Amino acid sequence: MTEPRDDRFDHLFASTVRERLGREGYGSSASPNAEDAVPLTYGFPYPDSFPTAALEAATETVLEEEGADALQYGGGENVDRLRDGLLAREEARGIDATREQLLLTNGATHALDAVCSTFLDPGDEVLVEAPTFVWSLAVLDNRGAALTGVEIDENGLDPDALEATLEAREAADEPTPKLLYTIPEFQNPTGATLSRERRERVLELAEEYDFLIVADDAYGELRFSGESPPPLSALDDSGRVIRLGTVSKTIAPGVRTGWIVAHEALADQIGGMAAGGTNTFTQSVLGRYFDAGHYEPTLDDLLAGYERRRDAMLDSLERHLPPGSSWTEPAGGFFLWVTLPAGVDTEELLPLAAEEGVTYLPGERFFVEDGRGTRSARLSFSHCSPEDLEAGVAALARATETYLE
Numbered sequence: 264m265t266e267p268r269d270d271r272f273d274h275l276f277a278s279t280v281r282e283r284l285g286r287e288g289y290g291s292s293a294s295p296n297a298e299d300a301v302p303l304t305y306g307f308p309y310p311d312s313f314p315t316a317a318l319e320a321a322t323e324t325v326l327e328e329e330g331a332d333a334l335q336y337g338g339g340e341n342v343d344r345l346r347d348g349l350l351a352r353e354e355a356r357g358i359d360a361t362r363e364q365l366l367l368t369n370g371a372t373h374a375l376d377a378v379c380s381t382f383l384d385p386g387d388e389v390l391v392e393a394p395t396f397v398w399s400l401a402v403l404d405n406r407g408a409a410l411t412g413v414e415i416d417e418n419g420l421d422p423d424a425l426e427a428t429l430e431a432r433e434a435a436d437e438p439t440p441k442l443l444y445t446i447p448e449f450q451n452p453t454g455a456t457l458s459r460e461r462r463e464r465v466l467e468l469a470e471e472y473d474f475l476i477v478a479d480d481a482y483g484e485l486r487f488s489g490e491s492p493p494p495l496s497a498l499d500d501s502g503r504v505i506r507l508g509t510v511s512k513t514i515a516p517g518v519r520t521g522w523i524v525a526h527e528a529l530a531d532q533i534g535g536m537a538a539g540g541t542n543t544f545t546q547s548v549l550g551r552y553f554d555a556g557h558y559e560p561t562l563d564d565l566l567a568g569y570e571r572r573r574d575a576m577l578d579s580l581e582r583h584l585p586p587g588s589s590w591t592e593p594a595g596g597f598f599l600w601v602t603l604p605a606g607v608d609t610e611e612l613l614p615l616a617a618e619e620g621v622t623y624l625p626g627e628r629f630f631v632e633d634g635r636g637t638r639s640a641r642l643s644f645s646h647c648s649p650e651d652l653e654a655g656v657a658a659l660a661r662a663t664e665t666y667l668e
């Protein structure tokens with residue numbers, strides 16, 4: 264039996280916290296992890312992927328070279344090396360940004376939070392993909408945003424649905440959304456990538472309806488096959504795209520380092536809202552890491568590791584899942600989106616699945632609206648070994664069959 268929740272302090276919580284107490288949906292803190300179950304739950308990199316030795320060497324060099332400067336507010340010149348390393352990566356993807364347009368943050372989530380505090384008053388309208396990354400929903404919700412979901416399919420956000428939402432709001436005399444939050448590359452949770460043509464239409468709509476696009480590119484460098492369309496920022500000549508990046512998936516999430524690229528007029532203000540300063544010591548270490556040329560070769564190893572895992576999961580789904588199931592086949596990133604046969608509710612299935620030996624995130628948690636995604640789940644292939652992925656998918660299949668009986 265679970266302990267009843269201690270509610271003595273509830274009246275002291277902010278209203279956004281009070282509203283989500285005990286909620287099952289996207290604000291749910293119910294952890295689906297279970298001991299001994301294969302965790303297909305979170306977007307964690309696989310542990311062997313971390314470049315421990317290179318980070319250790321970079322840390323030593325930073326302390327030897329810079330001593331106290333590396334530990335002071337603002338850091339030393341290795342922080343600039345990181346800026347230059349990141350700007351070079353951005354340039355290779357067609358983004359021509361200056362140092363003034365680049366803001367270092369403590370990860371993409373921190374970046375999103377800084378963007379929210381720069382632009383949003385409580386009640387301001389924000390459009391998000393339906394479904395979208397559950398943690399970003401929480402960040403937006405924390406800032407009191409009024410969220411509306413826009414449909415997404417295998418080619419990413421649907422611009423027709425976006426336009427229909429904008430038109431309907433205009434016709435009803437409702438305020439235009441200030442922000443559209445989108446994950447254009449290997450979207451979390453579906454794995455979808457926004458097509459080039461759609462990128463152009465989304466940019467046109469932003470100009471026409473006067474909103475900003477927050478493009479969260481956590482996975483863009485993790486493409487296993489095929490060609491990536493240019494990032495939204497590379498196609499944007501109106502300054503409406505605020506691009507979020509992170510090294511969480513390409514180096515390690517524990518270093519808590521990400522960045523923002525935005526038009527200077529926006530970057531000036533967002534920089535002031537990244538309150539509390541940023542993690543300049545790890546930025547220095549990463550500056551050395553980039554400068555020593557580790558980033559690209561490590562990326563090649565990562566791609567091979569993730570592709571192997573994606574293939575193992577696709578192969579296991581094909582062999583194990585019952586008829587009536589379907590899933591996406593992403594060409595990169597960490598996740599795929601599975602839809603189980605009619606009659607399955609993935610939130611209800613979860614305890615049974617955990618008993619069989621697998622956990623995942625139920626689909627409903629990725630939607631703003633209740634009652635959507637109930638047959639679906641996000642499966643992460645990033646964290647487990649190919650053997651464990653196989654065991655996890657087999658357990659999901661057993662649990663589904665038992666549930667349907």
Ligand SMILES: Cc1ncc(COP(=O)(O)O)c(C=O)c1O
Binds near residue numbers: 306371372509510
């Ligand atoms: C789309 C997306 N944005 C941001 C993050 C988190 O990034 P960070 O660790 O840099 O905060 C994730 C990872 O889970 C993600 O999937």
